[in-house]
Amino acid sequence: MLKFDFSNISYSSLKKTGTLWSDLIGSSAMFPLETRIFHSISLGLIVLAGVYIPYNFFEGLYIGSLSACLIALFFSYQYYYSRFQGRQHSNTLFGLTGILIFSVNYFTNSGINGSTDLIWPVYLLLVFAISPYNQHVKWLIVYLLCFLGVHLAELYYPWLVKYPFTVGRGQFIDRVTAFPIPAIAIYIIIKFIRRSYDKEKTVAEEKAIAVELSKEQILLHKDQLEKSNVEKNKLMSIISHDLRTPLMNVQNYLELLNQKELSSAERPELEKYLLKATNNAMEMLSNLLYWSKSQMEGPSVNLAELNLLTVLLGTLEMEKMHASKKDISLIYEISPQLTVIADANMLQLVVRNLISNAVKFTAPGGTIKVAADLLDEECRISVSDNGNGVPEDKQANIFSIKSEPAYGTGNEKGVGLGLVLCKEFTERQGGRIGFETSIGIGSSFFIFIPSASV
Template sequence: MILFWNKLIGDKAKFTIEARIFHSVCLLVLIALVVNVPYNYLMGTRNLAIVMLGIVLGVVAIYYSSRIKLLYNASVIAFQIYNNLLLIAIYYYNSGIHGPCYGMYIVSFFIGVIIVPKKQYWLWLPLNVLTIFGLLYYEATHPGWIINSYPNPSARFFDYGFTYIFIAGTIMLVAAYIREALHQEHTQVQEKAQTLEETNRTKDKLLSVLAHDLKEPLASIQGFLELLASYKLEESERIDIERQLLSRTKDTSYLLSNVLAWTKGQMAAVEVKLSSLHLQKTLSNTLKLVKGIAEEKHLEFEYHLSDRICIVGDKDLMQLIIRNLVTNAIKFTYSGGKIVVNTEIKENKCLIMVTDTGSGIPVSKQSSIFSLAARSTFGTQKEKGAGLGLVLCKEFTELQGGQIGFISKENIGSTFYVSMPLCQNFVAAQLEDRVEC
């Protein structure tokens, strides 16, 4: 019933609340008129019944022009004209001051305040007041002008009762719409405020990265270059500085890549292209690259990827996620430690796990590890980051329909895992002893 009524008054996305209230009023007036036409005819007020029947056709035309033809302003003007004519006719044929018409003038004024454009207030609202006062004055100064149309007290009782129900129902409906509109507006304001707060946090984090996390490694690179240019160094010293310079350059490049990827994600510009991915082919080059970084830090690095696993994901995003997880493991693992990347099939999901023997994550920091609230920390060799790597991993994993989590014990190590859906043809490929991606 509610869905049918909402269809009659118009969709929220297409019509303003004023238009929807106007359509509701038109329908209520039509219902009241349709009920009153036979009622007044049977009660002996046939002239009033005929007038109401004519007005029914006019209200139908007004409703059609606004609801179907979208001529809201013109329909409001036509409705106001019809409304005033209707009330005058009802006042005259329905016992004047002895009838319930003054109550209908009140609800008419109330509806006018809502549906009439403000620039037309000067016309319709004073007209409502002047009309009822004019009718009351004329009836008072011309006794006998209006004849009591009620054949008996019972008829008057039923007329007053029906009019009260109509007025109360109209006011209740209009008030409910206004209340609902205010609630929706309040909700939208809260959502916008929350979005603005998140945007400000994003902006502050980005400015912090640009002002500090990028400035510091660039300053170090500049210092190394000035040292090489200003002093004649021994070969061993030069090689050591060049090695540190290369390391800082790689760290800065990696950091900048993360900043750009994160900024792009915040601007809703990340395009996810899901497809069937051969896991080993997708990640092998990435893992070979980070293996070289691990070996520079004297870490043992192993990866075991089955050549028979297919997942559903985005190639570029998967490479970025695994690169970030492994780089993070390298950062927090001491020289001589070990990092292992392996996979496991579990409940139609592929778990890609990165396990290290590093410093682990303190319990106090574990709840915020995937959020911007997590402060960036130095690695085991004072490597500096922006604290964006794990944030990116979570965002990009969820964009692909996957899940990410971790298990960590302080001073023992951590295991980060990414759960991705398997290809639909993975099981069939396994049964046929082949892989199709």
């Protein structure tokens, strides 16, 4: 028994075979599908003709051998000029050649009892595969008429038909040797159609994915533009009104002081009001500058292991003094052992803004408490007050640039950037921010940042 060892057939050898075939039929970039199918058919028929020429000759089928030789010469000529000279193959010549060859073969090879009838429809399929759609009906009619004509000729002139094969073995050999022609032709056509379909399907899927990605990018750009537009409007509002108004008040107070002699009773009250307006303007300007810088420069975070109380002590004492001017008590409870991983400047700004916000919305006589505790691998810093609480209609956008500024218990007005900065700077340090509130009872804002404490 013969044994075949396929273990030595490597992937590279198969790949080379595929590359050779692609070189023979031409690339899709150089030739359309119909032309590549024609090249494949031509090569297949040339190979088959090379087999049938000696076979028919030794079997005594000299006309069949001559027909196979003519087929080989014709398709070699057509293939060469189409593949290597870039000339368009002739659909008409291809179709008429088939009619001529198979008509002759029909009468020299047993007529209706021979194998020619197996090849007629397959050759017509080849004609369809390499010709434009608008020629298909024409070729269908021509082949049907020719097929009918040769059969009618046999019916009325049976002596035209030659019977080179003997009944039995000869007919068997004729059919068996004729079958590969339609089988191989059908294989080539179906293969190209499937490959072309799969390729078009892949291209369509890639285009669909590209459209979806493009759609997502457009929506993303739209959201970014809308956000930029909101930020622009917010900035213009701050510059044109929120920042301009307190500065105008300071200017008016200074003009009043310059133009009018004030009594000792009026001066302290006016100076107190002037200081309040100046502090509000400074707070607005400070937040505006921080926010503008963060938008222009992007993330620039210097994380380090910090002792929480040491970093916040100066900020807490300063805010304690500001709160006392409004008769608000500020107390803080932070363990000296707590250490965090944070950016010192960002953390100070966040806590300062949270305390300033609590002072703004807490009535005189109120209390603000700053506390810190360790939860798993995070440190929670909370700023709690017993002020007005956050109205329900403002809670959804409280950390957003879309939030509208509100007046505090002392008629203080911010620009709506304090909590936006708190959220942005907390997240840049790898933390998160949240709040709890009850109307008329108070609010508690808290941030979670990575802890370095064991």
